[in-house]
Each structure stands twice: as C-alpha cells, then as structure tokens.
Amino acid sequence: MEQVTDYFGSLVFDDKVMKSKLSSDVYKSLKKTIQDGKELDISVANSVAQAMKEWAILKGATHFTHWFQPMTGITAEKHDGFISPDSDGRVIMEFKGKELVKGEPDASSFPSGGLRATCEARGYTAWDPTSYAFIKDKVLCIPTAFCSYSGEALDKKTPLLRSMQAINKQALRVLKLFGNENVTSIKTTVGPEQEYFLIDKDVYLKRPDLIYTGRTLFGAMPPKGQELEDHYFGVIKPRVQAFMNDLNEELWKLGILGKTEHNEVAPAQHELAPIFSTTNIAADHNQLTMEIMQKIAKKHDLVCLLHEKPFKGVNGSGKHNNWSISTNTGINLLEPGETPAENAQFLLFLTAVIKAVDEYQDLLRISVASAGNDFRLGANEAPPAIVSIFVGSELEEVLESIETGKPLASKQSNFLKIGVDVLPKLPKDTTDRNRTSPFAFTGNKFEFRAVGSSESISCANIILNTIVAEELSKFADILEKSKDFENDLHDLIKDTIIKHKRIIFNGNGYDASWIDEANARGLLNLKSTPEALPHYLDQKNIDLFTSHNIYTLSEIKARYEIAQEQYSKIVNIEALTALDMVNKYYLPSISKFANFLYESIENKKELGLEAKYETDVINKVSKASNEIYTLKLELENALSKTSTITKVEDLSLFLKDHVLTKMEEIRSVVDKAEMIVDKKYWPFVSYGDLLYSVN
Numbered sequence: 001m002e003q004v005t006d007y008f009g010s011l012v013f014d015d016k017v018m019k020s021k022l023s024s025d026v027y028k029s030l031k032k033t034i035q036d037g038k039e040l041d042i043s044v045a046n047s048v049a050q051a052m053k054e055w056a057i058l059k060g061a062t063h064f065t066h067w068f069q070p071m072t073g074i075t076a077e078k079h080d081g082f083i084s085p086d087s088d089g090r091v092i093m094e095f096k097g098k099e100l101v102k103g104e105p106d107a108s109s110f111p112s113g114g115l116r117a118t119c120e121a122r123g124y125t126a127w128d129p130t131s132y133a134f135i136k137d138k139v140l141c142i143p144t145a146f147c148s149y150s151g152e153a154l155d156k157k158t159p160l161l162r163s164m165q166a167i168n169k170q171a172l173r174v175l176k177l178f179g180n181e182n183v184t185s186i187k188t189t190v191g192p193e194q195e196y197f198l199i200d201k202d203v204y205l206k207r208p209d210l211i212y213t214g215r216t217l218f219g220a221m222p223p224k225g226q227e228l229e230d231h232y233f234g235v236i237k238p239r240v241q242a243f244m245n246d247l248n249e250e251l252w253k254l255g256i257l258g259k260t261e262h263n264e265v266a267p268a269q270h271e272l273a274p275i276f277s278t279t280n281i282a283a284d285h286n287q288l289t290m291e292i293m294q295k296i297a298k299k300h301d302l303v304c305l306l307h308e309k310p311f312k313g314v315n316g317s318g319k320h321n322n323w324s325i326s327t328n329t330g331i332n333l334l335e336p337g338e339t340p341a342e343n344a345q346f347l348l349f350l351t352a353v354i355k356a357v358d359e360y361q362d363l364l365r366i367s368v369a370s371a372g373n374d375f376r377l378g379a380n381e382a383p384p385a386i387v388s389i390f391v392g393s394e395l396e397e398v399l400e401s402i403e404t405g406k407p408l409a410s411k412q413s414n415f416l417k418i419g420v421d422v423l424p425k426l427p428k429d430t431t432d433r434n435r436t437s438p439f440a441f442t443g444n445k446f447e448f449r450a451v452g453s454s455e456s457i458s459c460a461n462i463i464l465n466t467i468v469a470e471e472l473s474k475f476a477d478i479l480e481k482s483k484d485f486e487n488d489l490h491d492l493i494k495d496t497i498i499k500h501k502r503i504i505f506n507g508n509g510y511d512a513s514w515i516d517e518a519n520a521r522g523l524l525n526l527k528s529t530p531e532a533l534p535h536y537l538d539q540k541n542i543d544l545f546t547s548h549n550i551y552t553l554s555e556i557k558a559r560y561e562i563a564q565e566q567y568s569k570i571v572n573i574e575a576l577t578a579l580d581m582v583n584k585y586y587l588p589s590i591s592k593f594a595n596f597l598y599e600s601i602e603n604k605k606e607l608g609l610e611a612k613y614e615t616d617v618i619n620k621v622s623k624a625s626n627e628i629y630t631l632k633l634e635l636e637n638a639l640s641k642t643s644t645i646t647k648v649e650d651l652s653l654f655l656k657d658h659v660l661t662k663m664e665e666i667r668s669v670v671d672k673a674e675m676i677v678d679k680k681y682w683p684f685v686s687y688g689d690l691l692y693s694v695n
C-alpha cells in the first residue's frame with residue numbers, strides 16, 4: 001500500500017517539484033517573487049508555465065483554471081483546455097506564461113457591489129505565486145486574486161494579501177526597535193478547526209429546507225438530543241471513518257495538513273483540524289477542505305452540512321481560527337520568551353492585540369456576521385455576540401502587576417518590570433480552558449472562535465491582520481521617537497492595559513450576567529448581522545482600511561452592500577421555502593390527518609363508543625392548522641412589503657424583525673403538531689431520522 005509520505009502533496013506544484021522541473025535561474029527568480037512579491041518577468045513566467053503544464057499533463061490534467069474566491073464566499077473556476085489545434089489537424093497541449101499570470105474570466109455575474117458597471121463587466125485574475133498550484137479533478141488550478149480593470153478587489157484573497165503586507169510592514173518597524181537584525185519579514189499563521197455535520201443522502205433529499213437553505217426550518221426535537229454527551233469524542237462509526245479516511249487522502253494529496261478528526265458535541269457532528277500554515281494558504285486550503293468534504297461525502301452517499309445551524313436545539317458548527325504571527329527566522333511572536341527582552345517584545349505584541357480587539361470589536365463582529373452565524377453567536381453553545389478576550393488567570397495576573405505596580409504572587413520580591421524581569425511560566429493551553437470566550441489566548445496564539453463553519457476565513461483574518469497592523473503602527477510611531485526605550489516601553493504597555501483592560505473577560509461568556517457587565521463596561525453587543533453591518537462604514541473603520549491600503553472607500557462600500565444583500569437574499573429564500581413547505585405539505589397533511597380522525601370519531605359514534613383520543617387530538621390539530629394558516633398569511637404579507645423597501649439596511653432589519661420572527665412563530669406551531677400527528681401523515685422526515693441517519 002502506498003504510504004502517506006509517498007503521496008502527500010503529490011498533486012501540488014510545490015517547492016520540491018519547482019526545484020526539480022525548473023532551471024536554477026528560473027527557480028531563483030520565481031522564489032524571489034514568492035518571497036518578496038516582485039513581479040515575474042514574462043520569460044520566467046513562460047518557463048514556469050511550460051514546466052507546470054508538463055508536470056500537470058503527466059498527472060492526467062487536461063485543463064487549467066484560475067481558481068479564485070469571489071465575494072460570494074465560495075470558490076470559482078472556469079476550465080480551459082490545454083489543447084490547441086495543430087497544422088496537421090491534430091492537437092498540441094499549450095499553456096503560456098501570460099495564461100499563468102493573468103486570466104480574464106467572463107465573470108460578470110459575481111457580486112461586485114456596484115464596482116463594475118455591466119458594460120465593463122469583466123474582471124481579471126492574477127496569479128498568487130505564494131500559494132502553490134494544484135490539480136483537482138484533472139484540472140490544473142492556479143490560485144489567483146480577482147480584480148476589476150481599475151484594480152479594485154472583487155474577491156477575498158486580494159484584501160487578505162494586502163492585510164498581510166500591512167501587518168508585515170508595521171511589525172517589522174516594531175521588531176527593529178527590539179534589535180531583531182535578522183528578521184526581514186513576518187507572516188501571520190492560521191490553523192482553522194472545521195466543524196460539520198454528516199447525514200445520509202436519502203434523508204437529506206427528503207428535506208426541501210436542507211436542499212434550498214442548508215438548514216432545517218422546521219422539526220421537533222427527537223426524544224434524545226445531545227444531553228447525554230455520548231457523541232463528543234465518541235467512537236467514530238465505520239461509515240464516518242470511511243469518509244474521513246477518503247477525505248484525509250484527498251487532502252494530503254493536495255498538501256493540506258489535515259491532522260485531527262473527532263466527533264463533536266451534537267449527534268452527527270464532527271470536526272477536522274489541520275496543522276496551521278501561512279494565512280493566505282490556510283484560507284485557500286480551508287476553501288478546498290470545505291469543497292472536498294462535500295464531494296467525498298457524496299461518494300459515500302452522505303451529505304456534509306456546513307451551515308452554522310442546520311438543526312435547532314443541538315449545537316451548531318463553527319470554525320476556530322487559531323491565529324499567530326511568525327518571523328522568517330521561525331519565531332512565534334505570541335510566544336512568551338525566555339529572556340527579559342523577549343518577554344518585553346511578547347508583551348508589546350500581546351497588548352497590541354488587546355488594544356486592537358477593544359477598538360475594533362465591531363469589525364471583528366462584522367467579519368463573522370452572516371444569516372447562518374446569527375443563530376449561533378449568543379445562543380449559549382457558541383461564543384456570545386459580545387467580543388471579549390480571555391487571557392487566563394496567570395497572564396491576567398501579569399497584566400495586573402504591570403498596571404498596578406504590585407508584586408506578582410508567584411514572584412515575592414517586586415513587581416514585574418518590563419525589559420528587566422522574566423515572565424513567570426505561563427501554562428500552554430492544551431485543552432479548551434474557556435470555550436465560552438470568542439477570543440482566547442491559548443499560550444502562543446489567539447483562537448477566534450466566532451467564525452461560522454461555512455464562512456471563508458479570509459474575512460476574519462483580513463480584520464485581524466489589519467487591526468493589529470494599526471496598533472503596531474501606533475506603537476512604532478511612539479517608540480521610534482523614544483529617548484528612553486525601556487521606560488517608554490513600560491509606560492506604553494502599562495497605559496494600554498489600563499485603557500483597554502475592559503475587553504478582557506475570563507469568566508463564563510454564557511452567563512446572563514455577562515451581558516449586563518459587558519454593557520456596563522461599554523462593550524458592544526451586536527446581536528445580529530443587520531445590527532452589526534452598518535458599523536462597516538463608521539469613519540474610524542473607513543480610516544483604518546484606507547490608511548493601510550486594505551480597501552478603497554468604494555471597495556468598502558461595495559463589500560458592505562454585498563454583505564447586506566447576501567443576508568437579505570438568504571432570509572428571503574428561507575421564507576419562501578418555509579411558505580412552500582407550509583402551503584403544499586404541512587397544512588394539507590394536517591388536514592388529512594384531521595379527516596382521518598373525524599372518520600374514526602364518526603365510526604366510533606355509530607358503534608356507541610367513546611373517542612377520547614381522537615376527539616382530543618382533532619381539537620389540537622385543528623387549532624394548530626388554523627394558527628399556522630393565520631401566521632402564514634402574516635408572513636406572506638410581511639414578505640410582500642419587502643419590495644417597497646429600497647435601502648439595504650432597512651431591508652435586512654425588516655427581514656430580521658418581521659420575517660424571521662414570523663417564520664419562528666410558524667415553526668413553533670408546526671413542531672408542536674409534529675409531536676401529535678401520525679407519522680404516516682407527516683410529510684417530512686424527522687429530526688430523529690436526520691440526526692441518527694448514519695449508522
């Protein structure tokens with residue numbers, strides 16, 4: 001049998017392949033492009049394209065594509081064959097340097113938020129040589145950024161790359177002050193832990209709500225949910241294991257470092273975590289992982305649900321975005337060091353993150369805002385919608401000592417003097433010590449836990465990179481002017497802690513009292529996407545994005561519009577699906593059941609028998625049917641009003657307040673009816689059928 005070490009990365013045009021297939025001159029200039037972002041010479045591009053093509057054809061590829069990530073949050077590709085007619089009526093396989101570096105997909109239907117008028121609808125794709133090309137389903141995929149002709153970003157990769165440049169620039173300024181001579185670049189690193197559900201394909205196909213919306217809009221809880229906690233880390237069922245084995249193999253071939261797999265809390269819920277990598281690669285790999293999960297599931301007659309809340313009443317799915325900063329010399333800047341100088345540097349980076357999260361709570365919330373994720377955040381199973389930081393008691397004590405000048409309990413002698421003292425040993429977090437925090441320090445990285453399972457991790461990391469870049473730039477501005485570095489550094493860290501400690505919360509984020517306390521601390525509680533999104537356009541955020549060249553003003557506005565529209569479209573589709581299910585299935589089925597009961601009652605009457613059960617239930621289901629009917633008229637009425645609402649922010653709020661709420665009201669009546677209607681009459685498979693469908 002082939003070993004993992006033999007096939008790992010076999011479908012990737014990685015460094016090893018480049019070294020063996022390219023002349024040393026070409027290899028060197030390509031490496032330069034990869035490391036320093038220098039533009040690639042066309043003759044070099046031609047040689048790379050030639051080598052790539054030959055390699056890909058040997059691996060069975062027939063087509064190539066510029067693989068990109070439009071603002072829909074999923075990936076896009078348009079395949080072009082390598083074939084080109086030859087003079088003798090046959091074909092040759094061709095792939096030129098210009099096809100490698102630039103593409104022009106006719107991609108006019110992707111959302112652009114008004115950045116492109118339809119007459120100049122074309123955008124172009126540009127190769128991101130820092131993310132390796134790979135082969136997927138006989139297609140050579142070239143990771144690219146997608147821009148308009150005037151250079152505006154139309155995708156999620158471009159701003160992510162820009163944000164990585166921004167934090168690189170600012171972190172280097174700070175690192176220079178600490179005398180790090182050898183450090184020439186830093187990169188942020190990310191390890192995204194991915195949660196998902198697996199259900200049987202046959203039952204999936206019996207639920208139009210899952211098919212159209214990715215989540216169930218109706219469904220009563222089965223007698224058994226997740227209360228026994230017997231699924232979490234439980235034995236993996238053979239069918240699921242077979243899926244995981246196939247998935248791992250596919251991921252490994254693509255050089256994706258799938259590492260851990262386990263059952264999650266809810267029945268049918270699982271998790272996959274990769275080993276971390278550079279942020280843009282982690283984002284590409286996470287997109288691929290989500291896509292391949294769905295593909296492999298189908299092969300096993302399963303369906304992989306990536307929605308944040310496929311089932312009401314059991315846990316939803318998220319993505320833990322583990323984030324850190326690494327130097328080209330291999331130092332993790334969020335790892336406390338061994339010497340006073342290393343510790344001082346660590347504390348400065350740490351306080352930069354604390355300040356960033358406090359000042360840009362709104363942007364972090366927005367970076368994970370979606371219709372699906374709204375069902376998770378704040379629902380006592382996922383972090384609350386309030387953004388706060390968990391640092392753990394040991395680190396909190398350190399911060400307190402710096403702030404107050406009082407000695408550390410663990411260090412009898414005196415208080416902690418930055419640049420002079422060594423930090424006490426901090427425990428590395430190996431378990432999830434505080435699952436209720438949206439943003440937790442876990443020893444050498446931060447774990448942003450509010451990201452939704454179906455979302456691209458780009459958005460969260462664009463924001464993280466940018467807000468930390470901003471704070472580092474402010475710190476560098478101050479310290480570059482300093483005449484007494486050690487003292488000024490100490491004061492800066494101390495002042496920052498004092499000003500921003502309100503964002504630190506080590507308690508239970510699910511506790512109702514936290515909401516009041518957070519409110520008293522002046523923290524934001526942006527409960528829903530429509531409430532969060534308008535902050536995108538706050539002046540401080542526009543200033544942030546434009547000053548670090550992440551977005552132009554028109555790019556921000558476009559992204560805002562798209563996010564609003566996306567939300568409204570999703571809720572609208574959900575409402576239409578719910579109405580369809582009510583009109584064509586639930587109401588007629590309940591009626592049929594009532595009719596059956598009615599006949600039973602009549603029959604019993606003739607025989608002079610009592611019909612206690614039938615009479616009781618016919619009353620209940622008739623009442624339910626009338627209620628459902630009234631509510632569904634109200635829902636139709638609310639929906640009909642949406643066409644008159646012109647502003648995107650008004651529309652999303654209206655849908656949240658009047659459409660989603662009405663859908664919930666209908667659902668609660670339908671779900672109650674489900675508990676008493678004969679299963680034979682019930683039109684759809686139940687939660688029990690769905691959640692326990694894989695054996």
Ligand code: ADP
Nearest residue numbers: 189190191274275276322323324429430442445
């Ligand atoms: P924990 O148990 O604290 O969650 P793990 O070691 O299990 O930590 O790691 C969880 C995820 O964090 C993995 O995907 C891992 O690769 C990632 N990770 C570890 N170190 C870093 C780092 N320096 N930067 C980004 N992600 C990291």
Ligand code: MG
Nearest residue numbers: 193320432447
């Ligand atoms: Mg973790």
